[in-house]
Amino acid sequence: MNEVFVAGDNIVSPFGADTAENFSGLKLGLTGVDRHERPAMSNSPFYASLFAPAQFSSSIYTKFEQLLLTSIEDALRISGIRPAGAKTVLIVCSTKGNAHLLDEDANTPPENISLPASAARLARAFRFDAPPVVVSNACISGLLGMITGMRLIRAGLFENAVVTGADVISRFILSGFGSFQALSPGHCKPFDKDRDGINLGEGAATVVLSSRTEYNSGLRLRGGSVSNDANHISGPSRTGIELCQTIERSLLDAGAAKRDIGFISTHGTATAYNDEMEAKAITRAGLNHVPVNSLKGYYGHTLGAAGLIESIVTLQSMREGLILPSRGFEENGVTTPLNVATGLLSTPLTTCLKTASGFGGCNAAVVLGK
């Protein structure tokens, strides 16, 4: 089977417009999450990681599309891969895409919101020849996009996959999570005993995958797996058995052993149920001694982009041999405690795990390695 190399990557977030800028901010312990008063989005103040209102406000492309354009452009440039030809596919990941347009006009026509139409515009802008693939699978969209790209490359259907994802925070999304009582009234605290919900976040990220050895930058997407809890559409499994199974299957797929895993980048949304389930799954997998963090305290929950952003931060952690502290964590608040990183940890990393779960009972895990 073809190996899958990481040829380039990018993160666009309130931290900055490339991976390096993002990682510098994270190392300084900064956060994108802030208190916002934006009457157009919420009747009351809220905590989230948002771009300034004037950013990404071109009239040609939607905000969602501009985020992706910015991210894809930088990742492609870094990779040196040209999108033309039948061997390179664009994979676009999002939960809500252009749904932010409904905030301004509740009658926005379907063709203006359409994710496939946005993907086609992006593909044209960068001159991709292959038709784009669009993944919309709740909060595992980013990881599922990476796994899809990896599998298409392994099967020899493509040589390169440009996997990109973004979500824009809108009144639509804020009100929805608010209606679930899922929003934290302050900064979110993943895995902490006082955790009280999520912060939402905006961002885009792109990872360029390739089977061609000339694009081997020293990091690989080694394996991945997806599962469903078959339990509840808006709450995670009570046991974590399914996420545990996904972790084990992703390791098997990667040909990696549990003892190889030096770090886990968790989903860690800071809701009571998610963090509890994830801790159970990681413990059940026998990985509770492995250092973990959640990046939600820095980025908020970036939904369809989360899996990509957090995988790319993990790649950067591997490059720099540095595990970031889990912002917002002070005291353990899950029944099966994890080894949550509380300070910058300098350590060589060769194999890491990234997990995610989402509405609809979906779970995903990928193995990243040198």
Added chain:
Amino acid sequence: MIKSMEHITASCVIGEGAVYRNGKLLFATPRPPAPPAPAAANPTAFLLSAYRHFDLQYPKFYKMDPLSRLGWITTELLLGPGWDTSIYRPEDIAIVLSNAHSSLDTDYRYNETIRDIPSPSVFVYTLPNIMIGEISIRHGIKGESAFFLSPSFDPLLLAGYTRLLLRQGIANAAIVGWVDVLGDEYKAALFLIEKTKDTDTPDFSPERMQAIFQNPTKPWM
């Protein structure tokens, strides 16, 4: 020795007020003599009449949005009472679905609730993969899943991805296809894909999927 190959071991198509399984018409609303709009023109009314016609018993059905109802009922009839899920492990059955309009039908409806009181029970359906969750819960399926969006039914992508799951040993069976709802428009075409030595079911190919999608009464073999 005959090798096990991927076959379409069942298909179910729902659209324009009719339900087809394996090339046979199972149910249709009576042709309306004249306008006003027939029940067939409205997915909610038609799916409810199909639910009653097939005497399905699943109270959660009433909580679902039209998209999940369509996906759920199509899967119910696809698998029928005859499909024995116990021959597969729950984690070895994959669900690969797609549509053009994501959850937009419910997005508009949820957006209307925001001004008043945002409804969590509507918001949860503003993701297309919730339908995969509903189907997984109903049948205890815990395997691989994916939701793709395409401008139109894309059997090349669906067959390509599903084949890869079956051939790379990621799944042993798969429920694959299209479930789309927007306003009064609705269409579902789901396929059960299994590896079998049985030769009296159609081979699994994008061409065969397209043919069944377009003409569900075409002879099964």
